[in-house]
Amino acid sequence: MRRSIATVCLSGTLEDKLAAAAAAGFDGIEMFENDLVVSPHAPAEIRRRCADLGLSIDLYQPFRDFEAVPPDVLAANLRRAERKFDVMAELGADMMLVCSSVSPDAVDDDDLAAEQLHLLADRAAARGMRIAYEALAWGRFVDTFDHSWRIVRRGDHPALGLCLDSFHVLSRGTDTAAIRTIPGEKVFFLQLADAPRLHMDVLQWSRHHRLFPGQGAFDLAAFVGHVLSTGYAGPLSLEVFNDVFRQSDPWRAAVDAMRSLLLLEQDRLPPAPALSGHAFTELEVSGPEVANALAAMGFCHAGQHRTKPVQLWRQGAARVLLNEGSGQVSALAVESADPERSMARAAALHAPALTDVSLPGVAAPDGTAVFFCSDGWLEDFPRTGEHEDAGAGLVGTDHVSLTQPFDNFDEAALFYRSVLGLTPELATEFAAPFGLVRSRAVSNVARDVRISLDVALLRRGEWAPGVPEPQHLAFATRDAIASAKEMQARGAPLLAIPDNYYDDLDSRLAPPPDLLAALREYSVLYDRDEHGEFLHFYTDVLGSRVFFEVVQRIDGYAGYGAANAPVRMAAHRRLRLSRG
Amino acid sequence: MRRSIATVCLSGTLEDKLAAAAAAGFDGIEMFENDLVVSPHAPAEIRRRCADLGLSIDLYQPFRDFEAVPPDVLAANLRRAERKFDVMAELGADMMLVCSSVSPDAVDDDDLAAEQLHLLADRAAARGMRIAYEALAWGRFVDTFDHSWRIVRRGDHPALGLCLDSFHVLSRGTDTAAIRTIPGEKVFFLQLADAPRLHMDVLQWSRHHRLFPGQGAFDLAAFVGHVLSTGYAGPLSLEVFNDVFRQSDPWRAAVDAMRSLLLLEQDRLPPAPALSGHAFTELEVSGPEVANALAAMGFCHAGQHRTKPVQLWRQGAARVLLNEGSGQVSALAVESADPERSMARAAALHAPALTDVSLPGVAAPDGTAVFFCSDGWLEDFPRTGEHEDAGAGLVGTDHVSLTQPFDNFDEAALFYRSVLGLTPELATEFAAPFGLVRSRAVSNVARDVRISLDVALLRRGEWAPGVPEPQHLAFATRDAIASAKEMQARGAPLLAIPDNYYDDLDSRLAPPPDLLAALREYSVLYDRDEHGEFLHFYTDVLGSRVFFEVVQRIDGYAGYGAANAPVRMAAHRRLRLSRG
Structure with missing residues (x-):
């Protein structure tokens, strides 16, 4: 299917937006009026x-309030529309979106709405154009797709059809199966947007x-399935109003957008x-701090790369590679059943392949490297x-x-x-x-690949510490207390947790006194969910931004x-301040 | 009255928060539990x-879910409470907030709630402490102040009283006059927060x-009036959850907070x-660009400061002072009926007085200087x-x-x-x-002092241009077209507005064809509201961040x-890019 994107999804001038959309491989765009109006x-x-760019x-x-x-x-509204038809003719655009x-x-009169939309469609048809009528979720009288469809059917004009927008339909929670009853040739356009479930005014949610x-x-997959089942053959087009995307690099956002459509057609x-x-x-480190910490945590420098100054611990x-560099997580590697096919999928999804790597x-x-490994990689580390x-x-x-960059x-x-x-x-x-802080993890079904992503809810300013963002690597143990005890004995730089935390923990979750005493003694934190328990502890920040965590998951x-993250953050902050 | 602030209002570690609250002159704090829990x-x-700081x-x-x-x-809940009473005893705090x-x-049983709160109050009283019960706006069964008051009354214990929180009361839109019927000695605590009117889930709104x-x-004034009329004599205490304040400099935020209470007791x-x-x-400028622009806009270099290199144009x-410096608005001066009293008010509101100024x-x-002038100031400019x-x-x-700094x-x-x-x-x-972009103006009743404040909705990152933020000075004219024509003739660096804007304007607002032609010819923008019309035009950005606007207000x-601001921003951006 053809893939389009509304210019309002992307930041910048119209030139930026068009170039970014083309570079990401889109076939077309929706011209958002304001982007045209501000353009010279x-x-x-x-x-x-657009033609030069293949868009x-x-x-x-x-087009509003018709x-x-x-x-x-x-x-007056017809005069307004004719002016816009003039612009469309110059643009070479032959479909106009009319929102409810x-x-x-x-007035609340479907017959009148249908009659006037028929008239508009007639004017459009005279110029070889068509009208796609869309029910806004906050439309005054028409706010559901089935209502807009009743009006379009009643309007009965070949140049009058529907625009279906997934946000307007799905935000209302209406049953979408009825979409299948609409003839495909009357679905003129399909706009796609996802959203988190928020309990707020639908207009603000949308905008x-x-x-x-x-x-x-x-x-979205079910929604698109319904629409495609009608025989709709127009583009899958993205229309996303998002505060972050509005101010972030449009070239990156366009690739992100394209990836979302590719996944939808998976x-x-x-x-x-x-x-x-x-x-x-893999960590890039400068100096011996991280290697010393790993040694004190019971790791062994087990291998050395054949040709590069890379150590396997x-x-x-649990395996950590140490490379020379600026003190950050430079790569994560997952074991893939078929690295070649993993790469083929990544390429299909416009993920930038790494070169000059083994x-x-x-x-x-x-910027983190993500490697797909099969068993053989260890052979490079005698x-x-x-x-x-x-x-x-x-x-x-x-x-x-x-922790992710804000955008x-x-x-x-x-x-x-x-x-x-x-x-x-x-x-x-x-x-x-x-x-x-907002946090979201991604994991596989077996839960043996987990990547946790964090971001500040607002981009940090001068007061709040933020850059470089902290990163960490969490190792699994079957006995967190024993691991902490052993590491403490070996002199690992474990993070001290305040007594106040344990007093509160006793009040909140009342762990057995023996356990509480051990947690307190070894600065191990504790949490509980509907499945089981969680014991975990941290090291200090080593170098500029990396630290380690040790976790024990009990009963799934x-x-x-996350409830304990603020304790860790305050403790890390204190250490940084005390070191100047 | 005594003034307090909840530690959750401010960013940073507990040490930061306490120091900031004390520096801003607060008498006390509400200890937010999490701030204590993460503290060493x-x-x-x-x-x-706290005692050392006078707090x-x-x-x-x-204390939740009791x-x-x-x-x-x-x-279990009583055990939990006893642990917290232990902590409070150590802290020297004698009042605990219990949220509905x-x-x-x-269960939905007021008698049971009252009976159990009575029990809790009894435990508290045994330790010389008191319980302030608060109806959360999203409480499961108790979500209004009058409901919480019925339960407190029924609980009938001298150590059990109410906490009234302006957000929980006013967000519900309930009639607040009934507060006056509560005996003052049963209002144990008063928490104050304001909020914009938002249509969203009240929990998210609050947090x-x-x-x-x-x-x-x-x-808030009416609300506080009602509470004080009961005879309440405890502190006015701020409890504000705000995403921006949570990450901004707590010393500044604490002064802002104190100012809000001082204004409330105005x-x-x-x-x-x-x-x-x-x-x-006053503008700080480097080079002749701004002076040249002012000259071409019809200004005259009318005076020169007696002792400083400051020009009066x-x-x-319309009066502009040009000083040497880094290219920004360095001062705005308003004519005050009594500059000395203006300064006395400013001092009472903790506004930092400028020194070394005339x-x-x-x-x-x-950082902009705000001067209070009487007639005499011109005498310094022969x-x-x-x-x-x-x-x-x-x-x-x-x-x-x-444009304001984000925080x-x-x-x-x-x-x-x-x-x-x-x-x-x-x-x-x-x-x-x-x-x-969010925009808000402040003005006096006569509307001859207007200051417009802008801010990006999200702090700008690397892609979006942001720093230094643009600033501008808007002059009034009685005939924008004539002013633009004259300035164009004099060679002023006026900002060119795209034709697309005028095509859209014609479609949207359909100004008379003569007017539209003139607007287009002189790059004058147009808007209309329920009162009248607005014609305005801009110069290019002069230096790093300042530009001028000329406005004509018709019929109030x-x-x-604001509808035209994006056109101006895109045009300015284009000019900057074209100049590299």
Whole structure:
């Protein structure tokens, strides 16, 4: 199917938007009126520019408050429409979106609405154009797709059809199966947007919080299925109003947008090969601080890369590569049943492939390398002969936690969902000492690949510490207290947790006194959910932004201890301040 | 009255919050539990710290989900409460806030709630403590103040009283006059928060969008009046959950908070002397670009400061001072009926007085100097003898427009409201090419002092142009077309507006063809509201961030042409790009 994007989805001038949409591979655009109005380029010039970029102008929008009005208002509205038809003719656009009226001039009269839309369609048809009528979720009288369809049917004109917008339909919670009863040739246009489930005024929800398909809570696949079953053959077109996308790099946002459509048509994508765990995580470090910490945590410098200055540190199935660099998580590697097919899927989803690396991999939105490994990768790391002792009980990697750049949080979740085939978990929000934080993890079904994504709810300013964003690597243990005890004995730089936390924990969750005493002694934190329990502890921040966590999941605890994150953040902050 | 602030209002660690509250002159705090939990300091240590800072701990909060539960849950809840009483005893806090339950364990039984709260109050009283019961607006069964009062009355214990929170009461829109029937000794605590009127889930509204009194839409004065009429003699205490304040400098936020309480008790403030117009606006400039532009706009270099390198440029009653510096609006000056009393009020409101200046003045939140002038200030500027010609029809200053630093938008509106005695107008929001912008003006009754404040809805990142924020000075004319024509003839650097804008204007508002032609010819923009019409035009950005606007208000047009701002922003952006 052809793929389009409304210019309002992207930031910048119209030139920026068109170039970005074309670069991301879109076939067409919806021309959002305001983008044209502020442009210094005449419509004919924009038509040429679009043609040069290989973009069609599939829709001109929005035309508001047209129908079901008294005769004098109708005359004015027709004059207004004719002016817009003039612009459309110059643009080479042959379809106009007409939104259901929110005007105080309108009356609640479907026959009148149908009659006047018929008239408008007649004017449009005279110029080879068509009218796509859309029910806004907050339309004054017409606010559901079935109501707009009744009016279009009654309007009975070949140049009058429906525009279906997933947000307007799904935000109302109406049954969408009735879409299948609409003849496909009367569905003139299909606009797609996802959104998180929010309990707020639908207009504000729509104008600020729409997302690209796959980033929110709507069942877009079912919706599109219904529409396609009618025989609709127009473009899949994105119309997303989002505060973050409005101010972020349009080239990146356009790729994110394209990825959302590709995922929606995922039957055409190479299937995502099964993943089976974190193969390794690579850290760029300067100085011995991280290596010393790993040693004190019971890791062994088990291997050394054949040709590069890269060390393999290992404990159980937890593997960390240390490379020289600026102190951050530079790569995460997952075990793929078929790395080649993983890469094929990634390529189909416009993930930038990495070059000059020895493993197949792509760059995630925050720049982290994501590698797809099969068993063989360890052969590049001959054993050092260093003694691998009993360690401190770590058995593997539980999750990698990456605080995302402010503009790329939803993009990152969609990236991991689509490229790696992971499933987004529920987003959570918590109050950190320096502002609210939103957190969302993506994981595979077996839960042996987990990536946790965090972002500040507002981009941080000068007061709140923010950049560089903290990142961490969480290892799994079967006994957090024993691991903490062993690591403490080995001198690991574990993070001290305040007594106040344990007093509160006693009051809140009342763990058994023995356990509470042990948690307190070893600065282990505790949480509980409807499945089970969670014990976890942290190291200090090592270098500029990386720290480690050790976690023990009991009876299928599903979360990440978000309730305890503020305690950790305050403790880290204190340490940084005390070190100047 | 004593003034308190909940620690949750402020960003940072508990140490930051306490220091900031004390520095701003608060008498006490509400200890928000999470701030204590993440602190490494024992409660007794915090008690000492507060005492050293002159802060009492007026409330410990929140204690959740206590009342109307089965016996086993009650036992657990009492255990939980006893632990918190232990902490409060160490802190030296003698009042605990108990919020109405949202727990699935609770039942809808006022008698049971009252009986269990009585029991809790008994336990508290045994330790010399008291319980303040508060109806959350989203409480499961108890969500109005009158309901909480019925339960407290029925609970009938001297250590059981009410906490009234303005947000929970006013967000429900309930009649507040009934507050006057509550005996003052049963109102244990008063929490104050303002908020904008938003149509959303009340929990989200409360957790993200509260504001300090005077920054939102609630009638806090009437509410406080009702509460004080009961004989309540406890503190006025702020409890504001706000995404921006949570991550902004707590020392500044605490002063903003204190100012909001001082304004609420404004009978004790020196009244704001009447203002009667913009005396002048001062620009710091480097190079001749601004002076040349002013000359081409019909201004005359009319005076020169006696001792400083400051030029007075004048046209009609529009006066601009040019000083050497970094290219920004450095000062705005208003004509005050009594500058000395203006300064006394400003001092009472903790506005930082400027020193080393020849006029009485204070620093606004964004650093702009605000001077209070009487007639005499012009005497410092002897005439240059330069020829003052007919000019280009400018008659005065219409408004000064200052884009605010992201963290200081609400603070700035409250600053101008309280210190200058201006009235905030309705906030508007519009989509600029690089993200949404919120705009709010403050003005005096005569509307001859107007200051327009803008802010990006999200702090700008790398893609969107943002810093330095644009600022501008708008002059008034009685004939915008004639002024534009004259300025164009004189070679002023006027901003060209695209043809597309006029095509759209014709369609939208259909101005008479003659007018439309003139608007188009001279790049004048047009708007209309329920009062009248607005014609306005702009210059290019001169230097890094300042530009001029010329406006003509017809028949009391009240706005600032926000609908046209995106056109201006796109045109400015284009010019900047074309100049590299």
